[in-house]
Amino acid sequence: MNPIRVVLIEDDLQWLSTMQTILNEEKDMELVGYGTTREEAVNLSKTIKDIDIFLVDINLTEANLDGIYAALDIKNKGTWKVIMLTCLNDRDVITKAFTAGAVNYILKKDVYRITEIIRTTHVGEFNPIETVLEDYRDLKYEQQLKDLTPTERLVFELVEEGLSRREIQKRLFKSDNTIKNQIRSILRKLSVSNVKSAITKVKSGGLK
Numbered sequence: 307m308n309p310i311r312v313v314l315i316e317d318d319l320q321w322l323s324t325m326q327t328i329l330n331e332e333k334d335m336e337l338v339g340y341g342t343t344r345e346e347a348v349n350l351s352k353t354i355k356d357i358d359i360f361l362v363d364i365n366l367t368e369a370n371l372d373g374i375y376a377a378l379d380i381k382n383k384g385t386w387k388v389i390m391l392t393c394l395n396d397r398d399v400i401t402k403a404f405t406a407g408a409v410n411y412i413l414k415k416d417v418y419r420i421t422e423i424i425r426t427t428h429v430g431e432f433n434p435i436e437t438v439l440e441d442y443r444d445l446k447y448e449q450q451l452k453d454l455t456p457t458e459r460l461v462f463e464l465v466e467e468g469l470s471r472r473e474i475q476k477r478l479f480k481s482d483n484t485i486k487n488q489i490r491s492i493l494r495k496l497s498v499s500n501v502k503s504a505i506t507k508v509k510s511g512g513l514k
């Protein structure tokens with residue numbers, strides 16, 4: 307049986323060392339990579355093959371919760387699952403982590419349970435909690451779009467697909483000025499300044 311392949315994203319070098327020691331003692335686990343920043347998390351997701359679990363610290367730099375955004379960045383880039391590491395037993399913070407795509411979390415004071423949590427998170431083919439979390443993320447996505455008209459919703463979905471304004475114009479048989487005004491209205495309703503920020507805000511369930 308192949309070992310569970312784990313990537314750790316943690317800026318505390320002592321904690322990195324501790325986790326490496328814990329995982330090295332488990333015959334069915336392997337630490338295949340580690341990083342200390344959100345950017346390194348994304349790079350590792352692209353360069354390491356067959357990752358099973360990402361362990362991501364919620365606070366990577368000075369309590370900025372950027373581990374949550376790291377989880378968001380890698381959410382749909384592979385089949386792995388994300389477990390958040392945290393010292394914060396804060397309901398709002400943990401909810402944000404789940405919104406970003408995490409399926410489990412562990413408080414650092416409970417580090418002795420980390421291998422158990424890795425195993426149960428990895429092997430569960432059907433996890434009702436994950437199903438609830440996916441429904442919750444879908445709800446947060448829809449909440450961001452609730453103020454859009456049906457036509458604006460369609461325009462947003464085409465923008466999200468990557469279509470340019472000209473391509474949307476041709477697809478919907480509308481003038482460039484009409485599409486421009488609809489996009490401007492979408493940005494205003496989402497309280498963002500550009501299309502990229504609009505897509506990120508909706509996909510993140512309002513985290514950004």
